[in-house]
Amino acid sequence: MSYVALKMLFGDRAKYLMLLCGLTFCVMLIVQQGSIFWGLMIWSQSGISNLNAPIWVTDPNISQVAEVKPIASTTVERVRSVPGVEWAVPLYRGVGRARLANGEYHQITLMGLDASTLIGRPGHMQEGRIEDLRTPDAVVVDQWAVERMGGPEAIKVGTIFEINDKKARVVGIAHVQKDFQNIPSVYATFERATTYAPPERRLLSYVLAKARDNEPVEAVTRRIAEQTGLGAFTQEEFGWKTILWVLKNTGIGINFGTTILLGFIVGMAIAGQTFYLFTVENLKQFGALKAMGASTFALARMIILQAFTVGLIGFGVGIGLATLFGTLAASRGQLPFSETWPLLWLVFGSLLAICIFSATISIIKLAKLEPAIVFR
Amino acid sequence: MELDTHTAEASVEGAPKGPPPAVMVRGVIKSFGTGDTKVTVLKGIDLDVRMGELLLLVGESGGGKTTLLSVIAGILDIDEGQLDVLGVPLPHLPGGKKTKFRGQTMGFIFQQFNLLPTLTAVENVAVPLLIHGTPKKEALHRARTMLETVGLGDRTEFVPAKLSGGQQQRVAIARALVSEPRLLICDEPTAALDGENGQKIMAILRDVGRSPERAVIVVTHDSRIFRFGDRIAELTDGRIVSVRGVPKTPPGELTGPTVGGGAPSASTESPS
Numbered sequence: 015m016s017y018v019a020l021k022m023l024f025g026d027r028a029k030y031l032m033l034l035c036g037l038t039f040c041v042m043l044i045v046q047q048g049s050i051f052w053g054l055m056i057w058s059q060s061g062i063s064n065l066n067a068p069i070w071v072t073d074p075n076i077s078q079v080a081e082v083k084p085i086a087s088t089t090v091e092r093v094r095s096v097p098g099v100e101w102a103v104p105l106y107r108g109v110g111r112a113r114l115a116n117g118e119y120h121q122i123t124l125m126g127l128d129a130s131t132l133i134g135r136p137g138h139m140q141e142g143r144i145e146d147l148r149t150p151d152a153v154v155v156d157q158w159a160v161e162r163m164g165g166p167e168a169i170k171v172g173t174i175f176e177i178n179d180k181k182a183r184v185v186g187i188a189h190v191q192k193d194f195q196n197i198p199s200v201y202a203t204f205e206r207a208t209t210y211a212p213p214e215r216r217l218l219s220y221v222l223a224k225a226r227d228n229e230p231v232e233a234v235t236r237r238i239a240e241q242t243g244l245g246a247f248t249q250e251e252f253g254w255k256t257i258l259w260v261l262k263n264t265g266i267g268i269n270f271g272t273t274i275l276l277g278f279i280v281g282m283a284i285a286g287q288t289f290y291l292f293t294v295e296n297l298k299q300f301g302a303l304k305a306m307g308a309s310t311f312a313l314a315r316m317i318i319l320q321a322f323t324v325g326l327i328g329f330g331v332g333i334g335l336a337t338l339f340g341t342l343a344a345s346r347g348q349l350p351f352s353e354t355w356p357l358l359w360l361v362f363g364s365l366l367a368i369c370i371f372s373a374t375i376s377i378i379k380l381a382k383l384e385p386a387i388v389f390r
Numbered sequence: 391m392e393l394d395t396h397t398a399e400a401s402v403e404g405a406p407k408g409p410p411p412a413v414m415v416r417g418v419i420k421s422f423g424t425g426d427t428k429v430t431v432l433k434g435i436d437l438d439v440r441m442g443e444l445l446l447l448v449g450e451s452g453g454g455k456t457t458l459l460s461v462i463a464g465i466l467d468i469d470e471g472q473l474d475v476l477g478v479p480l481p482h483l484p485g486g487k488k489t490k491f492r493g494q495t496m497g498f499i500f501q502q503f504n505l506l507p508t509l510t511a512v513e514n515v516a517v518p519l520l521i522h523g524t525p526k527k528e529a530l531h532r533a534r535t536m537l538e539t540v541g542l543g544d545r546t547e548f549v550p551a552k553l554s555g556g557q558q559q560r561v562a563i564a565r566a567l568v569s570e571p572r573l574l575i576c577d578e579p580t581a582a583l584d585g586e587n588g589q590k591i592m593a594i595l596r597d598v599g600r601s602p603e604r605a606v607i608v609v610t611h612d613s614r615i616f617r618f619g620d621r622i623a624e625l626t627d628g629r630i631v632s633v634r635g636v637p638k639t640p641p642g643e644l645t646g647p648t649v650g651g652g653a654p655s656a657s658t659e660s661p662s
Binding site for chain 1 (some may be wrong): 456459460463465466486489490492493494498500501502504505506507508509513517518520521522526549565577
C-alpha cells in the first residue's frame with residue numbers, strides 16, 4: 015500500500031506543493047534564524063576564539079571577554095608557578111581610538127600580545143608578517159579595520175595613524191572572526207599597547223596559559239583558580255560564559271527564540287491543517303479502502319508514510335535554501351551564519367514533531383471513519 | 391415466461407434443498423441513536439441471497455436499503471437477529487477479522503465509484519489486491535486482465551478524470567471483481583449514469599459478475615435495470631415487503647415504473 019499512499023500524495027499536486035511549501039518554509043526559517051543566532055554567538059566570543067589560548071586567567075568577577083577588569087601585573091608569574099602550567103603570558107585588551115591622517119576617528123579594540131612569543135596572534139595573515147610587530151611603532155590591523163576605517167586605500171601595509179596621540183604603523187593585515195560589536199581590532203606588542211592605553215594603575219587584562227601535555231587542562235585551570243584566587247577558565251568555558259552573558263543581557267536569545275518558535279508553530283499549523291484537509295477530502299476514498307478490507311492500521315501507515323515523505327523532502331529543500339541563503343549572504347562574513355549539526359538535528363526533531371502531529375490528527379479522523387460513508 | 395417466486399418467509403421456513411445461501415438474514419434489527427432520538431431503520435429483516443443469483447434490493451429512499459447493505463457487508467453491527475454471510479456468523483467476528491473477511495470475500499461497487507483520483511485505472515483496480523499483500527507486479531497484471539474483461543483494455547493508464555462516467559463505473563466493477571469475491575455488493579451502480587450506460591453496466595455485471603460461486607446484491611431505484619436481476623426484494627420502512635422473481639424475457643422488452651411509483655410488471659407475493 016506504500017505505492018498507493020505515495021501516488022495519492024504526489025498525485026494531488028496542489029496540496030502536495032502547499033504541504034511542501036509549508037514544511038520548507040518552516041525548516042528554512044528555523045535553520046536560517048538558528049544559524050544567524052549561532053553565528054552571532056560565535057561572534058560574541060570571537061575575542062576569545064581569535065586568540066586561541068587554552069586557558070584564560072581573569073579577574074574573579076569577570077562577566078565576559080569584552081568587559082575587561084585589569085589584574086595585577088604579578089599575576090603572570092603567579093600563574094607560571096602553578097604546577098602543571100607549561101607557559102603563561104600577559105595580554106592587554108582595551109578600547110581605544112584611532113585617528114587617521116585625514117582626521118577621522120575610529121573606535122578600535124586594542125590587543126597587546128606578549129612580544130617574545132606573540133601568543134594570541136591571529137591565525138591567518140592576509141598581508142605582512144606578525145613577527146614585524148616587534149619593529150618600532152608596528153601594529154597589525156584586522157580585515158574589518160580595513161573595511162570600517164576607509165577601505166584598502168586608507169588602511170594598508172605602511173599606513174600610519176595615531177592611537178592616543180602616539181604613532182602606529184601598519185605592518186600587516188590579519189584575517190580574524192568578526193567581533194559581535196563590529197569594532198575592528200588592532201594588534202600590538204603588550205608593551206606598546208600599554209603605551210597606547212590611557213594611564214591606569216593596572217594594565218594587565220588577562221593572562222593566557224597552557225597546561226603541560228600530560229596534564230588535563232580542566233584540572234590545571236581549577237588549580238590556577240585555587241592557588242591565585244583569580245578566575246581561570248578553559249577557552250571553551252570562557253566562550254560559553256561570554257555567550258550566556260550576551261543571552262542574559264541583550265535579549266537576543268528571546269528575539270531569535272521567538273522567531274524560531276513562530277516558524278515552528280506556523281510550520282506546524284500549515285502542515286497540520288493542509289494534511290488534515292488532504293485526509294478529509296480523501297475521506298470517501300479512505301472509506302472505500304476500509305470497505306475493501308484495509309485496516310485502520312494499514313491506513314495509518316499510509317498516512318505516516320505520506321507525512322514523513324513530504325516532511326523529509328521539505329527538510330531537504332528547506333536546508334538547501336537556508337544553506338544557499340547563508341552561502342550567498344554570509345559569504346563575505348557580513349552576516350553571522352553558522353549552520354551546525356546540532357541545529358540540523360534540532361530542526362529534524364522539530365520536523366518530526368510536526369509530521370507526527372499532522373499524521374496523528376489525520377489518523378484520529380480515519381480511526382473514527384465508518385466505512386459506511388461510502389454508501390452515502 | 392419463466393417465473394421464480396419466493397418470499398422471504400418461504401425461504402426461511404423451507405428446508406434448505408441446495409447449498410447454503412450466500413447471505414442469510416434472520417430477524418435483523420438495526421437502530422441508530424438513543425433515547426428520544428432513537429430511530430429503528432431495520433425492523434426485523436428476513437432475507438436469503440443464493441449463490442449464483444443477482445438480487446435487486448429496491449424500495450423508497452430512507453427505507454433501509456443502504457443500512458441493510460452495510461449490515462450484510464459487516465460495516466455496521468446489528469442490534470438483534472442472525473446474519474450469516476458465506477456461512478460465517480458475521481456479528482460474532484471481531485472487528486479486525488471482520489475487516490479481513492470482508493476484504494477477502496466481498497467486492498464493492500459504489501454509486502459515486504470512489505476511485506482514487508490520482509491513480510490510473512489499472513492502479514485503481516489493483517488496490518484490493520495490494521491491500522491483501524499481492525506483489526505489485528502481479529496485482530497490476532491481474533488488474534490489466536480484468537480491465538480487458540470489462541472492455542477497458544485501452545484505458546488502463548487513464549486517471550479517472552479522463553474517463554467517462556460509464557468507463558469509471560466499469561473500472562469500479564473491475565476493481566470489485568479483481569480479487570474474485572464470492573459476494574458482490576453494489577450500491578446504486580447506475581444512479582450516476584444515463585440510461586444507456588446504466589444498461590451497459592448492468593449487462594457487464596450480469597455477464598462478468600455473475601457466476602455459480604458468487605452472489606450479487608444490487609441496491610437500485612432504477613426500474614429499467616430490473617430485467618437484469620433474478621429476484622427483486624422490496625424494502626419499505628425497514629421491512630421486506632415482497633420478494634419476487636423476475637420473468638426471463640428477452641432484453642429490452644421488460645421495463646417498469648420507478649420503484650416507489652408502483653410495482654414492476656412481474657408476479658409478486660408479499661410475505662405474510
